[in-house]
Amino acid sequence: MTGREQLLWVVLPYLCLVTFIGGHVWRYRYDKFGWTTRSSQMYERRILRIASPLFHFGILAAIGGHVVGILVPKSWTESVGVSEGAYHVVALSLGAVAGVCTVVGMALLIYRRRTVGPVFSATTKNDKLMYVVLAATIVLGLVTTVLGNVTGHPHDYRETVAPYFRSIFWFSPDTARISEAPLGFQVHVEMAWLLFALWPFTRLVHVFSAPIGYLTRPYIVYRSREQRPARRGWEPVSRPDQRGR
Amino acid sequence: MKVMAQMAMVMNLDKCIGCHTCSVTCKQAWTNRSGVEYVWFNNVETRPGQGYPRTYQDQERWKGGWTLNKRGRLALRAGGRVKKLLSIFSNPLMPGIDDYYEPWTYDYETLTNAPAQQHTPVARPKSLISGKDMKIAWSANWDDNLGGGPTLTADDPVLKSIGEKIVLDFEQTFMFYLPRICEHCLNPSCAASCPSGAIYKRSEDGIVLVDQDRCRGWRMCVTGCPYKKIYFNHRTGKAEKCTFCFPRVEVGIPTVCSETCVGRLRYIGIVLYDADRVLEAASTPDDKDLYAAQRSVLLDPDDPEVQRAAEEAGIPRDWVTAAQRSPVWALINRFEVALPLHPEYRTMPMVWYIPPLSPVVDSLSTSGHDAESSGNLFGAIDALRIPISYLAELFTAGDPKPVRDVLARLAAMRSFMRDVNLGREPDVGIADAVGMTPEDIEDMHRLLAIAKYEDRYVIPTVHVEGADPGVLAHRLEESATECSLDYDGGPGMGGSGPFGETSGGATPIAVENFHMLKQRQTGDTVVDPGDRSKRVNLLNWDGKGEAKDLLPPRAEKDEP
Ligand code: SF4
Ligand code: SF4
Numbered sequence: 001m002t003g004r005e006q007l008l009w010v011v012l013p014y015l016c017l018v019t020f021i022g023g024h025v026w027r028y029r030y031d032k033f034g035w036t037t038r039s040s041q042m043y044e045r046r047i048l049r050i051a052s053p054l055f056h057f058g059i060l061a062a063i064g065g066h067v068v069g070i071l072v073p074k075s076w077t078e079s080v081g082v083s084e085g086a087y088h089v090v091a092l093s094l095g096a097v098a099g100v101c102t103v104v105g106m107a108l109l110i111y112r113r114r115t116v117g118p119v120f121s122a123t124t125k126n127d128k129l130m131y132v133v134l135a136a137t138i139v140l141g142l143v144t145t146v147l148g149n150v151t152g153h154p155h156d157y158r159e160t161v162a163p164y165f166r167s168i169f170w171f172s173p174d175t176a177r178i179s180e181a182p183l184g185f186q187v188h189v190e191m192a193w194l195l196f197a198l199w200p201f202t203r204l205v206h207v208f209s210a211p212i213g214y215l216t217r218p219y220i221v222y223r224s225r226e227q228r229p230a231r232r233g234w235e236p237v238s239r240p241d242q243r244g245r
Numbered sequence: 246m247k248v249m250a251q252m253a254m255v256m257n258l259d260k261c262i263g264c265h266t267c268s269v270t271c272k273q274a275w276t277n278r279s280g281v282e283y284v285w286f287n288n289v290e291t292r293p294g295q296g297y298p299r300t301y302q303d304q305e306r307w308k309g310g311w312t313l314n315k316r317g318r319l320a321l322r323a324g325g326r327v328k329k330l331l332s333i334f335s336n337p338l339m340p341g342i343d344d345y346y347e348p349w350t351y352d353y354e355t356l357t358n359a360p361a362q363q364h365t366p367v368a369r370p371k372s373l374i375s376g377k378d379m380k381i382a383w384s385a386n387w388d389d390n391l392g393g394g395p396t397l398t399a400d401d402p403v404l405k406s407i408g409e410k411i412v413l414d415f416e417q418t419f420m421f422y423l424p425r426i427c428e429h430c431l432n433p434s435c436a437a438s439c440p441s442g443a444i445y446k447r448s449e450d451g452i453v454l455v456d457q458d459r460c461r462g463w464r465m466c467v468t469g470c471p472y473k474k475i476y477f478n479h480r481t482g483k484a485e486k487c488t489f490c491f492p493r494v495e496v497g498i499p500t501v502c503s504e505t506c507v508g509r510l511r512y513i514g515i516v517l518y519d520a521d522r523v524l525e526a527a528s529t530p531d532d533k534d535l536y537a538a539q540r541s542v543l544l545d546p547d548d549p550e551v552q553r554a555a556e557e558a559g560i561p562r563d564w565v566t567a568a569q570r571s572p573v574w575a576l577i578n579r580f581e582v583a584l585p586l587h588p589e590y591r592t593m594p595m596v597w598y599i600p601p602l603s604p605v606v607d608s609l610s611t612s613g614h615d616a617e618s619s620g621n622l623f624g625a626i627d628a629l630r631i632p633i634s635y636l637a638e639l640f641t642a643g644d645p646k647p648v649r650d651v652l653a654r655l656a657a658m659r660s661f662m663r664d665v666n667l668g669r670e671p672d673v674g675i676a677d678a679v680g681m682t683p684e685d686i687e688d689m690h691r692l693l694a695i696a697k698y699e700d701r702y703v704i705p706t707v708h709v710e711g712a713d714p715g716v717l718a719h720r721l722e723e724s725a726t727e728c729s730l731d732y733d734g735g736p737g738m739g740g741s742g743p744f745g746e747t748s749g750g751a752t753p754i755a756v757e758n759f760h761m762l763k764q765r766q767t768g769d770t771v772v773d774p775g776d777r778s779k780r781v782n783l784l785n786w787d788g789k790g791e792a793k794d795l796l797p798p799r800a801e802k803d804e805p
Contacts, residue, residue: 032458038482039462041335042342043374049335056334117375118342122479209461211333211440215326219437223445223456225495225707 008190009175013168016197023200024208037206043118047108055105059138061098065091070165074158084156092149099142106135130202137191144184155182161189247520248544248555250564251431251451251595252489252513252704253573254500255583256424257693258601259655260508263390263422265289267502267511271426274501275488280480282348282373285385286487287502289424293401293635294388296423298344301473302587303402308338309471310434310590311527319528319591321437323468329440338468342479346383348373374479391420403638407631419604419632423639426502427474427487428586428594429453431518431542432527435486438469444484449707450515451595452489460484471590497706509696514571514703515564516595517544517555527591532642535588540577542593567705572692573597580681580689582651584640599693600640600648602655604632617663619675622656654679658693661686 028035041048069091077087110131113119148154164178178186199205271287288297296302304310308323323329323338351368359366372379388397398404429446433453436444443459444466446452455466455475462482466475475486490500494513498504503511519542526538544551546568555565568574576583576599583597605625609616616622626633626649633652637645657679664671665687676683692700 033481033483035458036460036462036482039464039477040479041339041464042477042479045335045339045341049337052334117377121375206461209441211330211442211461211463213442214330214440217442220433221436221439221442221445222448225447225449 005175005179009164009178010173012190013173013193016193017168019197020199023197024205027200027205035205035209036203038122038203040113040119040122043122044112044116047112047116051105051108051112053105054101055109058098058101058103058105061094062102062138062141065095065098069158070162073162073166088154088156092145092154095145099138099145102138103142106138110135126202130198130204133191133195133198134204137188137195140184140188140191144182144188147184148182155185157181157185161185165189246544246551246554248517248551248558248560249451249520250449250555250560250568251516251518252429252494253451253516253571253595253597254426254503255512255573255576255597255599257508257510257512257599258421258423259599259603260510261289261422261424261601262508263289263291264507265386266505266507267424268385270505271487271502274490276476276485278480279373280478281476281485283342283345283385284476284478284485286474286476287424287426288385289422290386291389291391292421292423292639293394293398293404293418294391295397295400296402297385298340298473299383300400300402301340301471303405304471304590307340307468307471307473309469309473310592311432311437312591313528313530317528317530319524321434321469322471323438323465329438329465333440333463333465336464336468339464339477340467340473342374343383346385346387347379349379349381391418394418403635406638406643407634419607419629419635421601421603423586423598424502425472425474425586426500426596427453427470427489428472428592428596429487429489430595431520431523431539431593432591433470434590434592435466435470435475438465439463439484440465444475444486447491450491450494452491452494453486454488454491455484455486457481457483471587471592472594494704495707497704499702499704503702509701512572512576512692512701514573515568515705516571516574516577517546517551517560517565517568518542519544523593527593532589533644535591536585536641536644536647539585539588539593543574543577545578546571546574561705561708564705567703570703572700572703575688575692580654580685580692582654582689582693584647584651586639587642588640589642598640599655600636600651602652602659605629605652605656606659617660619657619660619672619678622660623653623678626652626656650679654681654689657681658686658690662690662694 074084078084113123113131145154160177160181164174164181167174167177178189181189268285268287268289272285275286276282276284285297290296301307301309304322310322311319312322314320321329324332349370349372352371353368355366356368370379370381371377387393391398429452431451433444433446436446436453439460440463441459441461443456443461445454445456447454460483462477462484464477464484466484467473467477469475475484477483478485490498490502493500499511499513503513522542526535526542529535529538546552546555546565552565556562573583577597582599584600585594585597587594602622605622606616608629609621609625614621614625633645633648634643636652637643637648641647657675661671661675661683671683673683676686681689691697
């Protein structure tokens with residue numbers, strides 16, 4: 001393992017993961033008020049109506065695909081009788097649909113952000129950075145897959161990227177595997193690490209507030225008036241018999 | 246029986262002069278910040294008219310509130326939980342900024358730094374959304390006083406649902422003002438629509454609030470509220486709504502809109518209700534029975550059984566006493582003159598209205614009749630079909646009977662009290678005709694016409710373990726006047742958290758207002774006043790503090 005591999009595939013990923021987890025914990029405690037989707041629907045809704053669902057459903061499908069493709073070892077799918085060929089066809093076709101939806105949706109969203117005045121002026125530097133990293137990750141992922149298949153040399157990432165990714169969580173990173181992957185995949189993975197590091201500090205945090213609880217909670221929420229603790233210096237001092245306005 | 250207390254309001258529409266003082270003072274107190282420029286927790290709309298946001302009452306289009314589904318069960322009109330989650334990425338039923346209006350300011354700087362020229366320089370309107378020059382084409386009360394009618398007025402959804410041809414000529418039509426705040430509903434569809442569960446009803450006083458730390462900006466509440474009284478802060482990405490000025494009512498002071506109301510037409514008090522019966526009442530099959538159903542949920546605070554149940558439910562004694570003295574309860578139940586706004590939305594709204602007699606009185610006096618004689622008034626109430634059905638469409642889901650009864654009671658009070666005031670023997674027959682006693686009429690007159698401050702507002706204070714009202718009052722004063730920035734987790738000198746203006750803890754509104762005003766007076770651009778100082782906003786400048794850039798900088802004098 002060279003020093004460079006060490007840096008790229010061990011040090012950086014762990015740094016990013018620690019930032020990802022620590023960042024979320026810290027932000028949740030410090031900045032609940034800033035934890036929002038910051039929707040821009042008020043400013044513009046025509047493009048958003050198409051682009052946003054396209055992007056979001058696309059990326060949800062893509063994430064689902066990644067979970068199956070990366071977290072589930074190849075040996076498992078094969079043991080239940082799914083051949084590599086069959087897996088590849090399904091993954092590629094579903095993945096392509098999801099990928100194209102995501103990219104088209106994203107392109108429309110970015111176009112909207114740039115051209116619709118109010119949306120553009122509501123875009124922070126933080127958003128811009130996030131968009132670059134997110135878009136780069138997504139586009140790289142799609143392009144690598146598509147190119148590999150078009151040129152007739154589809155790469156079986158389940159032999160390289162997937163075992164490497166899982167090995168991160170056993171704390172014995174398999175850098176040899178990832179080093180065998182084509183360059184496109186490698187860059188995609190590095191971008192993804194960076195994205196994870198950036199995640200807690202951007203509006204991407206809204207992913208973690210997906211309101212699943214809505215399906216089961218009662219419609220009307222009752223809450224008692226909070227007993228706000230008296231602020232330092234304002235604790236009650238007067239005796240009840242001395243009160244007055 | 247599960248007794249709960251509800252802070253409620255009644256507005257006496259006859260006295261509203263449409264001055265918008267309530268809206269303006271509310272705005273100064275609560276929504277004088279960027280991101281909520283277009284937000285009016287309190288707005289006053291001319292009826293007939295489109296309302297704010299325009300045509301919000303058209304539930305065929307906006308799908309707010311509840312409805313009964315095919316099985317007769319209560320369901321959100323915009324769709325259930327699964328449908329809500331599926332449309333979360335783009336809510337098709339949310340009004341856009343153009344349905345409200347594009348907020349603006351004026352470019353006052355040109356007035357002070359324009360070069361010498363033949364024509365007077367003009368301060369041009371600048372959009373507060375995009376910062377660009379804009380043409381002002383709509384606002385929160387564009388059709389005030391039937392302005393723009395009959396073209397604009399004809400789009401009033403209430404007029405449409407009456408389905409009659411109505412003369413909208415100024416001379417022949419009727420008109421009144423409808424001030425609106427959040428209804429603090431017993432069955433709030435805003436809360437039911439919130440995927441995050443951030444909107445809650447306070448169990449002590451029923452005030453409906455948005456938890457700013459839990460709101461994630463999914464925007465479903467905006468659709469859910471049929472009164473469109475939830476607004477989206479486009480800057481922070483969170484929902485905001487009328488708070489019933491809870492820091493004030495907690496210490497026994499009326500809301501800002503009530504306190505400043507020029508017509509002194511607002512009443513605040515507690516009503517007790519049976520929380521177990523709300524769902525059942527809201528599911529009443531016929532829309533026209535909803536007014537009665539809503540009243541039946543309220544409990545009589547003089548009933549010993551209710552008092553016992555209230556005690557079991559932990560409602561303090563003084564709250565029950567306050568409920569007995571509540572002007573709201575009296576107007577709804579004893580005098581039966583207060584009606585809920587749009588009960589057919591099935592949210593059980595808790596801001597009630599005394600419908601205006603003025604259309605009737607006006608039509609009598611313009612035609613030269615004695616508008617204080619009970620015979621004339623009763624006759625006119627029966628003859629004036631259109632204003633009555635309009636009021637019925639607003640307050641009783643189209644049933645004219647309760648509206649006619651209320652107007653008859655108001656008319657009876659009017660002619661009965663004329664005799665009293667002129668020192669004549671009042672006609673007891675008038676009181677009888679509307680099923681009231683002379684004492685009832687005089688009490689109602691005291692409450693409605695004399696309307697003493699202590700009678701209008703009966704607000705019990707909160708009970709806080711270990712804190713007495715003095716401390717609470719102090720805290721209120723502090724939240725209204727203090728500009729110190731050392732509150733816990735505060736961002737310091739008008740700055741912000743590390744992720745831009747909207748991050749960090751929520752800033753107390755008073756602090757935020759202070760900085761907003763200061764920055765806006767001297768801000769560089771129209772839209773983002775966060776930068777360097779340059780612009781002077783004369784509207785906000787009180788003449789006291791420095792307005793640095795009002796005058797060009799003094800030329801540096803060379804020291805001799
Ligand atoms: S009126 Fe107020 S409480 Fe009722 S649904 Fe609308 S926002 Fe909620
Ligand atoms: S301040 Fe009172 S009188 Fe004036 S518009 Fe508001 S409710 Fe009407």
